[in-house]
Each structure stands twice: as C-alpha cells, then as structure tokens.
Amino acid sequence: MNRYAAQVYLIPEDDADRQLADGFVLHDQVNASRIQIMPPAGGWSYVLRTFQDEYVSRLRANPKGHVVMLIDFDGDYGSRRAAFERAIPDDLKQRVFVLGPKQTPEILRKELGRSFEQIGLALADDCHAGTAVVWSHEELKHNEPDRQRLFQVVKPILFVA
Secondary structure, eight states: TTSSEEEEEEEEESSSHHHHHHHTTTTTTTTTGEEEEEOOOOOHHHHHHHIIIIHHHHHHTTTEEEEEEEOOOOOOOOHHHHHHHHHHHHGGGGGGEEEESSOHHHHHHHHSSSSHHHHHHHHHHHHTTTOTTTSSSSSTGGGHHHHHHHHHHHHHBBBBO
C-alpha cells in the first residue's frame, strides 16, 4: 500500500472473518490497493491487543490510515463493544471501526445461505450502492452506527470513483 494515500487495515478475528473481508475486496468497485487484510488474530481479545500494540502508533504516524476490526460478538455485544470503546484512544476514534456479526459468521452464513465471500461481496455491494440490504440483517444491524461512519469515511477511500 502507498503510505501517502488514505488506506484501511482490516484485522479479522478468525478465518471466517477473513473470508468475509476477502469477499468485500472482490467487489469490482473496490480499490484493493487501498485495503490490507491482516492475518487472523485468533480471537477477539487478540484483535484488540494487536490494535493496541501495533496500530495505535501506526495510525498516529499516518493520519490517512484507518483500521477496521472484524470480530464475532458471540452474543455479548454490549460488554465486548464497551471493551473496544475503552481501548480506542479518543484521538483515533473517528478512524477506527469495530464490526461483526451479533453471534458468529457461521450463523450469518447459515441464515443467509451464502458463503462467507458471497456475504462479504454483498456487504460491499450495499456500501457501493448506498443501501443496507444485508447490513440490516438481524445478525448485522447492531453495526449501524459504525456502518454509517464507514460509509462516510471509508467509502471514498475504497471505492473507485
């Protein structure tokens, strides 16, 4: 990635989340050179630790950088979300996003009847079209505040004009 251009780092919790992200990047209007999908962290607490250990300083050094942490909320949205909110420094909150299914990607896949990559592609299609067809699913609708910020902040970075 060009460190002088706006960019997005995506930290997935596990391989299922990575596949969702891969599907998003496969969208024909996504500029894949502006997003870097990191290796799966191995659990939501490791996503948080990776963010704190590696990405806080990286974001402070690069004002055009953004981070998306893709986690499973495992039915514990309130306390898990609060843990991430406490860990994100105030000066970076506008450039950091925490997203993920209410339970797990596997439940989302079963309910939608699509592969992880197909779901990621559909989420990207919603972003590109300015819709929330898949984003409004019961397993994803809790992401609405971050989805709206993502649409405003990240869409111009990732999607071809």
